[in-house]
Amino acid sequence: xxxxxxxxxxxxxxxxxxxxxxxxxxxxxxxxxxxxxxxxxxxxxxxxxxxxxxxxxxxxxxxxxxxxxxxxxxxxxxxxxxxxxxxxxxxxxxxxxxxxxxxxxxxxxxxxxxxxxxxxxxxxxxxxxxxxxxxxxxxxxxxxxxxxxxxxxxxxxxxxxxxxxxxxxxxxxxxxxxxxxxxxxxxxxxxxxxxxxxxxxxxxxxxxxxxxxxxxxxxxxxxxxxxxxxxxxxxxxxxxxxxxxxxxxxxxxxxxxxxxxxxxxxxxxxxxxxxxxxxxxxxxxxxxxxxxxxxxxxxxxxxxxxxxxxxxxxxxxxxxxxxxxxxxxxxxxxxxxxxxxxxxxxxxxxxxxxxxxxxxxxxxxxxxxxxxxxxxxxxxxxxxxxxxxxxxxxxxxxxxxxxxxxxxxxxxxxxxxxxxxxxxxxxxxxxxxxxxxxxxxxxxxxxxxxxxxxxxxxxxxxxxxxxxxxxxxxxxxxxxxxxxxxxxxxxxxxxxxxxxxxxxxxxxxxxxxxxxxxxxxxxxxxxxxxxxxxxxxxxxxxxxxxxx
Amino acid sequence: xxxxxxxxxxxxxxxxxxxxxxxxxxxxxxxxxxxxxxxxxxxxxxxxxxxxxxxxxxxxxxxxxxxxxxxxxxxxxxxxxxxxxxxxxxxxxxxxxxxxxxxxxxxxxxxxxxxxxxxxxxxxxxxxxxxxxxxxxxxxxxxxxxxxxxxxxxxxxxxxxxxxxxxxxxxxxxxxxxxxxxxxxxxxxxxxxxxxxxxxxxxxxxxxxxxxxxxxxxxxxxxxxxxxxxxxxxxxxxxxxxxxxxxxxxxxxxxxxxxxxxxxxxxxxxxxxxxxxxxxxxxxxxxxxxxxxxxxxxxxxxxxxxxxxxxxxxxxxxxxxxxxxxxxxxxxxxxxxxxxxxxxxxxxxxxxxxxxxxxxxxxx
Numbered sequence: 001x002x003x004x005x006x007x008x009x010x011x012x013x014x015x016x017x018x019x020x021x022x023x024x025x026x027x028x029x030x031x032x033x034x035x036x037x038x039x040x041x042x043x044x045x046x047x048x049x050x051x052x053x054x055x056x057x058x059x060x061x062x063x064x065x066x067x068x069x070x071x072x073x074x075x076x077x078x079x080x081x082x083x084x085x086x087x088x089x090x091x092x093x094x095x096x097x098x099x100x101x102x103x104x105x106x107x108x109x110x111x112x113x114x115x116x117x118x119x120x121x122x123x124x125x126x127x128x129x130x131x132x133x134x135x136x137x138x139x140x141x142x143x144x145x146x147x148x149x150x151x152x153x154x155x156x157x158x159x160x161x162x163x164x165x166x167x168x169x170x171x172x173x174x175x176x177x178x179x180x181x182x183x184x185x186x187x188x189x190x191x192x193x194x195x196x197x198x199x200x201x202x203x204x205x206x207x208x209x210x211x212x213x214x215x216x217x218x219x220x221x222x223x224x225x226x227x228x229x230x231x232x233x234x235x236x237x238x239x240x241x242x243x244x245x246x247x248x249x250x251x252x253x254x255x256x257x258x259x260x261x262x263x264x265x266x267x268x269x270x271x272x273x274x275x276x277x278x279x280x281x282x283x284x285x286x287x288x289x290x291x292x293x294x295x296x297x298x299x300x301x302x303x304x305x306x307x308x309x310x311x312x313x314x315x316x317x318x319x320x321x322x323x324x325x326x327x328x329x330x331x332x333x334x335x336x337x338x339x340x341x342x343x344x345x346x347x348x349x350x351x352x353x354x355x356x357x358x359x360x361x362x363x364x365x366x367x368x369x370x371x372x373x374x375x376x377x378x379x380x381x382x383x384x385x386x387x388x389x390x391x392x393x394x395x396x397x398x399x400x401x402x403x404x405x406x407x408x409x410x411x412x413x414x415x416x417x418x419x420x421x422x423x424x425x426x427x428x429x430x431x432x433x434x435x436x437x438x439x440x441x442x443x444x445x446x447x448x449x450x451x452x453x454x455x456x457x458x459x460x461x462x463x464x465x466x467x468x469x470x471x472x473x474x475x476x477x478x479x480x481x482x483x484x485x486x487x488x489x490x491x492x493x494x495x496x497x498x499x500x501x502x503x504x505x506x507x508x509x510x511x512x513x514x515x516x517x518x519x520x521x522x523x524x525x526x527x528x529x530x531x532x533x534x535x536x537x538x539x540x541x542x543x544x545x546x547x548x
Numbered sequence: 549x550x551x552x553x554x555x556x557x558x559x560x561x562x563x564x565x566x567x568x569x570x571x572x573x574x575x576x577x578x579x580x581x582x583x584x585x586x587x588x589x590x591x592x593x594x595x596x597x598x599x600x601x602x603x604x605x606x607x608x609x610x611x612x613x614x615x616x617x618x619x620x621x622x623x624x625x626x627x628x629x630x631x632x633x634x635x636x637x638x639x640x641x642x643x644x645x646x647x648x649x650x651x652x653x654x655x656x657x658x659x660x661x662x663x664x665x666x667x668x669x670x671x672x673x674x675x676x677x678x679x680x681x682x683x684x685x686x687x688x689x690x691x692x693x694x695x696x697x698x699x700x701x702x703x704x705x706x707x708x709x710x711x712x713x714x715x716x717x718x719x720x721x722x723x724x725x726x727x728x729x730x731x732x733x734x735x736x737x738x739x740x741x742x743x744x745x746x747x748x749x750x751x752x753x754x755x756x757x758x759x760x761x762x763x764x765x766x767x768x769x770x771x772x773x774x775x776x777x778x779x780x781x782x783x784x785x786x787x788x789x790x791x792x793x794x795x796x797x798x799x800x801x802x803x804x805x806x807x808x809x810x811x812x813x814x815x816x817x818x819x820x821x822x823x824x825x826x827x828x829x830x831x832x833x834x835x836x837x838x839x840x841x842x843x844x845x846x847x848x849x850x851x852x853x854x855x856x857x858x859x860x861x862x863x864x865x866x867x868x869x870x871x872x873x874x875x876x877x878x879x880x881x882x883x884x885x886x887x888x889x890x891x892x893x894x895x896x897x898x899x900x901x902x903x904x905x906x907x908x909x910x911x912x
Binding site for chain 2: 225226227229233252253254255256257258259261262265266290291292293332333342343344346347348349350351352353354388389390456457458461484491524526531532533534535536547548
């Protein structure tokens with residue numbers, strides 16, 4: 001269907017203050033969607049309580065309200081403006097919750113405003129954990145055994161039934177606030193209380209923990225004609241048990257066979273088509289048993305999310321921009337790919353590079369905070385790196401963390417012995433990947449690390465490659481360093497400074513740079529073009545790499 | 549550590565790429581093409597439609613999850629050679645039985661890695677498909693040029709009879725009332741599986757089987773398979789198709805089978821600039837108005853103007869990227885075909901309804 005011409009003015013709800021678990025990604029999606037609607041000639045009214053955002057710049061919308069994100073503010077805006085529709089899927093959980101609250105009070109109906117992109121029923125189905133579970137069971141999609149508890153006693157009873165380890169997941173919270181793993185009976189009371197009080201409706205899900213399973217996220221778009229495309233598949237480097245916002249993530253999926261992926265894709269599409277009224281961007285999370293490749297659905301978010309902002313940058317596909325067009329009635333097959341300008345927007349991006357996201361924590365600013373990672377997001381930011389291999393991307397990411405890491409492994413190198421390192425990496429903490437590298441440098445076997453961490457061995461092999469090159473470089477001085485080794489190191493993401501520090505002599509990064517420049521080992525620039533170079537791109541962006 | 553033996557890739561236009569040897573040490577030639585899919589490399593490598601092709605995988609890591617005995621489309625590797633950025637020797641999957649490197653060695657496939665595949669793909673996209681040679685034993689460019697000169701052009705090359713079965717074989721329940729005669733030009737195993745899964749008893753016939761033999765099976769319908777090479781170089785197959793069409797029984801063709809159905813109706817085929825190969829090609833079904841993401845692997849296509857002007861042929865599917873013809877049906881016969889691969893493997897299941905349509909036609 002072409003665009004719905006009855007929609008002339010749209011209200012976009014922003015996500016409010018930047019907090020851990022909900023940061024500038026929603027500024028990105030809000031700004032993109034405002035621009036996308038305005039290029040269709042639609043008047044955009046915006047509400048956000050956070051003035052430190054791009055979306056609240058006067059040029060982004062026709063009218064910007066810097067007001068608290070409350071029903072009162074919404075009512076004020078509706079009184080002052082003729083608004084046809086509200087788009088609540090761009091401002092994260094905050095916007096969805098506000099839209100839901102206004103719906104319950106009959107505000108939308110009173111002012112004759114339509115919700116576009118998603119309806120309340122779909123929000124409920126997806127966000128209420130018990131409803132989601134029942135829905136999955138009805139669809140025949142496997143989920144982890146779980147029960148919903150509304151009281152402490154109920155929770156205790158269910159915990160006994162399900163057994164340990166288990167997960168407490170509060171309903172309707174941001175960034176997994178109040179959730180956590182419970183490994184023993186002794187920890188149950190505290191975890192239950194924390195979860196129940198974090199939930200605005202005093203409700204938690206007591207769920208069996210699938211520890212050690214792999215975690216994947218699919219970012220997809222659906223239009224009102226039921227067309228669904230998978231924009232990006234993101235693989236978590238860390239196994240189940242760490243909030244995605246606190247996980248190192250990789251795109252495209254590195255260890256997924258086509259059979260396992262198609263099962264995931266089919267299941268995601270089945271869920272999306274059964275969601276009800278929905279047109280826009282959505283995220284579905286799965287867990288995969290590595291031994292049997294059986295799948296369980298973890299959750300879905302019927303809105304653009306932190307991961308869709310990442311997926312947009314990772315693939316070049318502007319998810320929020322297209323999602324806004326779908327919300328006003330367009331179908332995917334009527335729109336053009338915004339990067340190539342000639343091919344269809346109805347397609348699934350192909351990547352010829354690797355994206356790695358590494359979260360950034362600031363535990364040094366939160367003295368006394370528990371730095372063990374779990375279901376509640378603790379990172380305050382993240383970096384995304386692009387490379388022509390996983391090793392290049394992970395090293396570039398580590399170089400960008402602004403914590404003096406000049407690559408994987410040169411930040412606060414541990415003095416721990418290998419036995420202690422193996423113990424240390426069993427518990428997920430912010431510096432786990434650096435300690436894994438330390439352990440490999442000390443000769444700990446890949447198998448031992450896989451057993452200690454549950455991380456897929458393919459990733460550990462890649463880190464071992466980095467270690468092997470480091471050990472090799474350490475045998476040389478700058479003058480004796482073989483050209484092929486230097487070339488290989490650059491291709492695997494070693495920075496000049498990293499090489500300088502590893503070399504068996506006093507060397508500066510400038511000297512390494514001069515040497516490789518003289519040898520013709522210089523950067524090449526590659527495009528993020530959505531299509532693996534199959535088509536010519538008109539508005540791509542670029543990253544650097546080493547080839548040849 | 550991976551082997552560090554050097555290898556060379558030479559294109560017919562004289563461009564040389566330096567890389568490292570992978571798989572078998574040796575020399576191989578064929579027409580260069582690229583596949584943009586990010587999963588399912590083993591299925592792709594064993595797809596008989598890739599006979600004669602040297603394949604670039606755009607995805608930068610290939611081999612990560614090893615190989616197994618299940619994810620195959622035929623009993624051997626069919627690509628002539630492989631070009632990658634990072635071909636992985638070490639893998640991770642519980643179901644995997646071997647590494648990609650060993651698999652290629654066992655199948656005598658020469659590969660090259662460490663190539664700037666993105667630059668290479670951009671080059672092929674601009675200059676078009678061409679022959680190439682990979683070698684990890686001859687590192688002298690002039691000698692490689694001489695070898696490359698001996699390679700025949702894909703345009704006009706008949707390859708289907710080389711990958712077709714030499715003996716008839718059957719699949720599915722012999723007691724089934726639904727019988728499908730398959731004309732094999734390099735059929736993918738999962739196409740047959742899709743038919744069997746829908747209750748069909750299939751008999752697979754060698755490429756040059758005469759119509760009389762096909763009729764002896766007394767099938768409810770005919771399936772014309774995918775396969776490699778130039779359809780215009782297969783007059784024998786076009787003749788068989790014309791005979792089959794006289795039977796007035798349901799007919800379904802995929803890829804090469806689609807091109808042959810066009811040729812049997814007087815619609816010419818042509819060699820494409822660089823083909824469609826991947827798992828993300830958007831196709832619109834003009835009959836239902838729905839769209840589907842498809843798996844594709846073809847270097848030839850059917851002439852769009854001739855299809856549109858043909859009084860007895862209807863266009864059912866078009867490609868949303870370049871508006872090429874993706875599906876046709878005959879107006880006065882129960883025959884239809886698609887250019888893409890509805891069985892996918894690898895790829896999305898969006899188009900598997902076409903097998904249901906075929907079964908529905910046969911049981912009507």
